Amino acid sequence: MFSRFKRNTKGSSIHLNELIADIPDFSLDEVLKDPMLLTAFEDYLTQTWSQENLLFIEAMNQLRHESGTPEDIEKIFTRIYDTFVLLDAPLELNVNTQERVKEQLKSLRWSVISRDDALDLLKETEQEVLSMLVLYTIIIHTIIAVIDLFFFKKICSSNKSKINTGPISILQKRVVIIGGGFTGFAVGSALDPMPLFHVTLIDTKDSFEYTPQIVSKVVNAEKISSLRFTHGSYIVNGKVIIGYVEDICEDAKCVKVNDEKIYFDYLVIGTGSSYSCQLKSSDSSSLYRTAGLNQISTEIENAKHILIVGAGLVGCELAVAIGKKQQDALYPVKKQIVLIEARDKIIYRTDEKQRKRAEEYLTSLGVEILVNERITSCNTQDHNVYYGSSGNKYSEQDFLVLMATGVKLNTSFILTSTNEPPLDACVDVNGSIRVRPTLQIEHWKYNNIFAGGDVTNVIEEKTAYAATLAGVCIARNICRMEKGKDPIAQGTKGLLAPPTKALHGVESLGGLGKKRLSFFERKLSFLNPTWQVLKYFNEKQFFKIVQETSKKSNILGKFPKTLELPDQTQSLRPEDASSSVTSSRIDLSREGASGIPNDKHLLSECLSKRTCNFE
Structure with a gap:
């Protein structure tokens, strides 16, 4: 098939270097930063049964940037060790350092493992894995060149309009969004x-994750829903970067990510919150995230005793999902489910009537509820032991412990910002960003910086629904400012006010549980505060609601009208010109959330053509 590539018209051999010269060079560092290349690389590694190497490096990057407590860092380390390094681990690495790590770990068994300890323990392992991955990128580079040079060039040509080179006009306004959650998705859409x-989305993940379905996915790993859709499915004309924002600097004109400065006219902060467990995650890739959720699901499946710490809505939902599945006799092992809460009541913010119904429903499912039970943990030689204030003892040797508490706001990068004047005054003692009713940050100078969702001090139920409403408000206000109008507060002129009541499920079950909705109910569900409505949809339906339905019916608030360029001058901004080439990317794995493929996995298709004659 490829014999015509072997010799040129003069009969001399075509050298491999000559073939490679026309192919874009994919370094490992560049692959890890770009969601499209990352997806394609993951597909290739999956085909060669070596994806665990990439997942390990992504996990190590997550560990380096974790800003939580020492306990949070230790949990991430433990997940990495149990997943990749331990003998017979689910994604065991083929490395020579397993025994050394195990022996070094024994010397730290009586202390909390710090970030430096964790990185030092895994340093040699990481270096060995990095060497393997660098080799894989070279192999990919070679395969592309030798297998299908013409095909790959055709891809480059057909995707020419999709190559991301930054702002094409000096008149374009640059919007940088930090965080690809519900607020970021709404603004970007x-x-x-x-x-x-020109929109640049910066996220630690390669995809948007539909968190309202996480509990259901954890308990039912067999669910078809992936929970995610790629950022490239809605950031079509702009740019997506995988990375951690390190700084806001230069008089709040740019952010620093992956050692690169990204300049902006408007900045949107939607970094959200995280749990100490995996109910929320900054896992870079869908592959690693899925592996983590599947592991939890397997642990739930096999556990005889389950301890859920935290009886807010999330903890109660988790208890209900497990209890309901057990009631339906879908588990091979009968379970004891214990739900504990440090306060004197479950679902603390709901009313007494709803709370009583919730307690009755949980009890009917066989869930044991303990309130006023504050938990402390203690490391032992082989496992953690959790002690309750009542004197109860819960050992990880006996209980699967699921944490549904310990919410942490992702605002540390603002506190460590080097910007002058400082931005830390905008963050309150709880770590929340102070914002005005317009969702502009409370700063005397910077009216072009917005924040929405979990990270703000807005009095609202911190839900996916509330974060989506905030995104619509921010997008609308950015457009108003560009038209010379004053920004408006949430709840005015077509914007929906932030929800101040808990959005529940089935009212007769105390706001827990789900029921099938009719077509009419689904259409109006966003307007009814008695439903925890987003839990009735999957990620593809939600994508369509925001992208299409909401813009027609305003069920999320009035979306802004399209703003055109005043002039089609094709000139680059000076600060963007230098990075326009290095930031160029070919869209190799884009698929709309509606399921209609657009050149899906073209690189992977190229790589999967395994028949090749090397000369």
Whole structure:
């Protein structure tokens, strides 16, 4: 098939270097930063049964940037060790350092493992894995060149309009969004299609994750829903970067990520919150995230005793999901489910009537509820032991412990910002960002910086629904400012006010549980505060609601009208020109959330053509 590539018209051999010269060079560092290349690389490694190497490096990057407590860092380390390094681990690495790590770990068994300890323990392992991955990128580079040079060039040509080179006009306004959660998705969905804006989305993940379905996915790993859709499915004209924002600097004109400065006219902070467990995660890739959720699901499946710490809505939902599945006799092992809460009541913010119904429903499912039970943990030689204030003892040797508490706001990068004037005054003692009713940050100078969702001090139920409403408000206000109008507060002029009541499930079950909705109910569900409505949809339905339905019916608030460029001048901004080449990417794995493929996995298709004659 490829014999015509072997010799040129003069009969001399075509050297491999000559073939490679026309192929974009994919270094490992560049692959890890770009979601499209990362997805393609993961696909290739999956085909060669070596994806665990990439997942390990992503996990190590997550460990380096974890800003939580020492306990949070230790949990991430433990997950890495149990997943990749331990003998017979689910994604065991083929490395020579397993025994050394195990022996070094014994010397730290009586102390909390710090970040430096963890990185030092895994340093040699990481170096060995990195060497293997660098080799894989070279192999990929070679395979592309030798297998299908013409095919790959055709891809480059057909995707020429999709190569991301940054702002094409000096008149475009640059919008940088930090965080690809519900607020970031709503802002990006509204502004990216507009010619006036160039949107850059920065996230630690390669995809948007539909968190309202996490509990259901954890308990039912067999669910078809992936929970995720790629950021590239809604940031079509802009740019997506995988990385951790390290700084806001230069008089709040740019952010620093992956040692690169990204300049902006408007900044949107939607970094959200995280749990000490995996109910929320900053896992870079969908592959690693899925592996983690499947592992939890397997542990739940096999556990005889389950301890859920935290009886808020999330903890109660988790208890209900496990209890309901057990009631339906879908588990091979009968379980004891214990739900504990440090306060004197479950679902603390709901009313007494709803709370009583919730307790009755949980009890009917066989869930044991303990309130006023504050938990402390203690490391032993082989496992953790949790002690309750009542004197109860819960050992990880006997109980599967699921943490549904310990919410942490992801705002540390603001506190460590080097910007002058400082931005830390915008963060309160709880770590929340102080914002005005317009969702602009409370700063005397910077009216062009917005924040929405879990990270703000807005009095609201911190839900996916509330974060989506905030995104619509921010997008609308950015457009108003560009039109010379004053920004408006949430709840005014077509914007929906932040929800101040808990959005529940089935009212007769105390706001827990789910029921099938009719077509009419689904259409109006966002308007009814008695439903925890987003839990009735999957990620593809939610994508359609925001991208299409909401813009027609305003069920999420009035979306802004499209803003065009005042002039089609094709000139680059000076600060963007230098990075326009290095930031160029070929869209190799884009698929709309509606399921309609657009050149899906073209690189992977190229790599999967395994028949090749090397000369």
